Amino acid sequence: AWKALTGLPEPALEAPARHESRPPASLAEDIHPLLRELTSKAEVARTQRDLAGVQTRANPELTIGAVRERDGLGERFGQSVVLGIRVPLGRSSASDSKIATASAELVEAETQLTLEAQRTRAQVDAAQATLRSLEAVQASAERRAVLARESRGFFEKSFRLGESDLPTRLRTELETFEAERQAARSRLDVDAAVSKLRQALGLLPD
Structure with a gap:
């Protein structure tokens, strides 16, 4: 199914752990x-507005026509070509x-750019705050x-010497397991936060 979907060779069952690189601190x-x-x-709209202001x-207008006429009844028809040139001198209402x-389209494009930039900065700030919290x-x-x-090592040595009982040693094993599990989960949370920050910055995964 993987080969049919992607055309890539089958991946290993357990891929090695990898981390995305840290993105820049500010939005570019x-x-x-x-x-x-x-x-x-917005640049296209500005250019169109400037062009409309010049034109x-x-x-x-160039007009070309053919005229077919005769001077009198029974005479042969004569043909002539009529060439006309129209050069407007005043300002046209169509230009206004x-x-x-074009000015309305420019305002709309600039407003959309400003709003999207503000929304993106807010997303970046929120993602950075989340990342800092998860790193802590x-x-x-x-x-x-x-x-x-370290505590587990101490109690293992104490248990071998007969200075501590089995329940204490098992409790330290459980506490160590829980601590390592929480540390592993916190690393995954940080990696996810880094990925979300890269998405907010418009960066592709690496």
């Missing part, structure tokens, strides 16, 4: 794909409509796991 609007697209739309006159339309939780969980392993 020239990298984020959505903001780049909206910026391009205030209607385009010149084009300028108004991970650091605490890692310290707890280290202490639990």
